[in-house]
Amino acid sequence: QVQLVESGGGLVQAGGSLTLSCVASGLISRINVMNWYRQAPGKQRELVASITSGGDTTYADSVKGRFTISRDSAKITTYLQMDSLRPEDTADYYCHTRITAGSVWGLGTTVTVSS
Numbered sequence: 001q002v003q004l005v006e007s008g009g010g011l012v013q014a015g016g017s018l019t020l021s022c023v024a025s026g027l028i029s030r031i032n033v034m035n036w037y038r039q040a041p042g043k044q045r046e047l048v049a050s051i052t053s054g055g056d057t058t059y060a061d062s063v064k065g066r067f068t069i070s071r072d073s074a075k076i077t078t079y080l081q082m083d084s085l086r087p088e089d090t091a092d093y094y095c096h097t098r099i100t101a102g103s104v105w106g107l108g109t110t111v112t113v114s115s
Helices: none
Strands: 002-007 010-013 018-026 034-039 046-051 057-059 067-071 077-082 091-099 102-105 109-114
Touching (some): 002 102, 018 034, 018 091, 018 109, 034 077, 046 067, 046 077, 057 067
Parallel strands (some): 010 109
Antiparallel strands (some): 018 077, 067 077, 091 102, 091 109
């Protein structure tokens, strides 16, 4: 019913920036909150940032002041602007939402930050 596709990952040096994109398709009218999660090697998946349909945002303490989540006006694409990247930000990043039918995940995009 809803599909999510991430893009924008890559290799960047510490202190650099990347912007991830998540394109939603299908019954996007059912989407309220969009989330970005990440999972580093050997660690549990963690919530990085969220944005509601009204534009309210929340962030993990570890990324506050460095990452910015946003959505386009059509609410099709959700972005994660990542600045001042650190090696500990290295992870697979996943777009996520929850609809009536359950959770929807993208396949992820990999971010690698070199020191």
